[in-house]
Amino acid sequence: xxxxxxxxxxxTDEFYDSRKDAEDAYGHLEGAGHxxxxxxxxxxxxxxxxxxxxxxxxxxxxxx
Numbered sequence: 001x002x003x004x005x006x007x008x009x010x011x012t013d014e015f016y017d018s019r020k021d022a023e024d025a026y027g028h029l030e031g032a033g034h035x036x037x038x039x040x041x042x043x044x045x046x047x048x049x050x051x052x053x054x055x056x057x058x059x060x061x062x063x064x
Contacts, residue, residue, distance in 0.1 A: 001051065002044045009034040010063045019056075026057060036060040 005022030007014045009029050016022040019041070026039045039057040042050050 004042050006040040008063050009037045036063040
């Protein structure tokens, strides 16, 4: 199993191996004025399938 961090906003979708990098990206996007933003922690199995996800931070509506 592998843990990844998924940062996404309207028309933005990025993945990070470390929570610190994901938090930095989230802060950058938030500072750049993105109103709809999410940070998720995702557990990925050996096949690359997501086993679980947890929302760690959320701003605004769900991004599109």
